[in-house]
Amino acid sequence: MSKVIGSKGLGRRQAMQHLLWGGAGLLWTFAGGVPRALRLGGEAEAAEMRGLTFGQISDSHIGFKAGAHPSAEDTLSEAVGRMAALKPGFVIHTGDVSHLSAAGQFATAAEIMRGVKREVFYVPGEHDTIGDDGKLFFERFGRGGGSPGWYSFDTQGVHFVGLVNVLKLTQTGLGWLGPEQLQWLDQDLRHRGASTPIVVFAHMPMWSIYPQWGWGTDDAAPALAALRRFGSVTILNGHIHQVIQKVEGTVTYHTAYSTAFPQPAPGVGPGPGPLKVPADKLKALLGIRRLDLVADRMTVADTTLA
Amino acid sequence: MKHLPRWRRPFFALAALPLAIVCTSALLHRGQVAAASPAAAAAAAAASTMKPAIAISNYSFHPGILTVRKGSTVIWVNRDDDVHTIKSTDGPEAFNSPALDTGSRFGFTFHQAGTYRYTCSVHPYMHGVIVVR
Structure with missing residues (x-):
């Protein structure tokens, strides 16, 4: 990519480069929740509006090693380098920062993530909370005084909500938010105008992708009910190490690439274990995400490390 | 003598x-x-005190049900590329392993007779049973 698109003053020339860059990965735009193809005229129109650019990194699994697989440290470093080049306003990390919830793995991840040179907002994955309910994770990455760990913040008129759905998985392995968090979310959203763009990020998918492997959140329905009245809701998840999208009214869902290893398509094979691929194919299955919000339109561009 | x-x-x-x-x-x-x-x-x-082994592979415990004598130590070995844990959900004694990476082992000695049910805290749809006689 030759030029970074800033959040303001997007010219036609830049818009075309933007489009080309998007073409390297997946490019989706959503206006009021409805996906539409990008048109050059649309970009010119968008150039008149203020915008926000941020990044998503997910499932870095620092500590993961398997056979000839390159280290998760190396692939995260590469992802971080690419993210830094995008110069996003900030970055969110949607969990499984570590592989084994080990203090050293969190420290290594934090050190590598420093390379994005931007503030990073984390939520934990189930690999970050093994054995201690996320104590070490929240000590290092927590917001708002550590556990229970969910939080929200506002920037440029957009409301961001970080949820924690990995602290108590259901017996079938699904994520779980719990009544306390759901009540907090309801309060957090209650007094916001329906035109406020909302971005929700959490580790496990907020919709049912493949429940047999625990790829979903058991009590997502009340959270979605609280979100439904908003005109633009973007839900960003990790966990399944592949990009899957879904649109439901004004709510769009996106799972993200991992920076460490791919996982099989839903239900393909005996389990959700790391997908074994030839070394030269691996980086085409790892990646990062860039998001641009211009007016009420969210553009989501996934690009691989290949 | x-x-x-x-x-x-x-x-x-x-x-x-x-x-x-x-x-x-x-x-x-x-x-x-x-x-x-x-x-x-x-x-x-x-x-x-023989150490019966349970292999963890393909997101399940093998064997899924194991019967041992009181005083036996059961060893779990993670043969998956993913992380697992051993966590009791029911039974006379409680046990909870740390995160087991590929190739890692965890042992627990059963001193009380009874039926123990356990799972993996990372993948709670995995279930195993130890019967101690």
Whole structure:
């Protein structure tokens, strides 16, 4: 990519480069929740509006090693380098920062993530909370005084909500938010105008992708009910190490690439274990995400490390 | 007697003097048994504290149901590329392993009879049972 698109003053020339860059990965735009193809005229129109650019990194699994697989440290470093080049306003990390919830793995991840040179907002994955309910994770990455760990913040008129759905998985392995968090979310959203763009990020998918492997959140329905009245809701998840999208009214869902290893398509094979691929194919299955919000339109561009 | 130290055996034989000659061969025989006994005892001990292994592969426990004697130590070995844990959900004693990476092991010694159910805290749809008799 030759030029970074800033959040303001997007010219036609830049818009075309933007489009080309998007073409390297997946490019989706959503206006009021409805996906539409990008048109050059649309970009010119968008150039008149203020915008926000941020990044998503997910499932870095620092500590993961398997056979000839390159280290998760190396692939995260590469992802971080690419993210830094995008110069996003900030970055969110949607969990499984570590592989084994080990203090050293969190420290290594934090050190590598420093390379994005931007503030990073984390939520934990189930690999970050093994054995201690996320104590070490929240000590290092927590917001708002550590556990229970969910939080929200506002920037440029957009409301961001970080949820924690990995602290108590259901017996079938699904994520779980719990009544306390759901009540907090309801309060957090209650007094916001329906035109406020909302971005929700959490580790496990907020919709049912493949429940047999625990790829979903058991009590997502009340959270979605609280979100439904908003005109633009973007839900960003990790966990399944592949990009899957879904649109439901004004709510769009996106799972993200991992920076460490791919996982099989839903239900393909005996389990959700790391997908074994030839070394030269691996980086085409790892990646990062860039998001641009211009007016009420969210553009989501996934690009691989290949 | 089989646990007597070697140096005391002749004294024991002397104490049994009236029967000494008659029993010499028998005593010798028993001595041989006693001599073999540490190995046999070791084997017996090994059998009672033998460490039955449960392999974790393809997101399940193999065997899914394992029956062992009281006092047995069960070892779990993670053969998956993913992380697993061993966490009891029901039974007379509780156990909870740390995160087990590929190739890592966890052992637990069952001192109380009963039925133990356990899962993996990272993948709670995995279930296993240990029956201790």
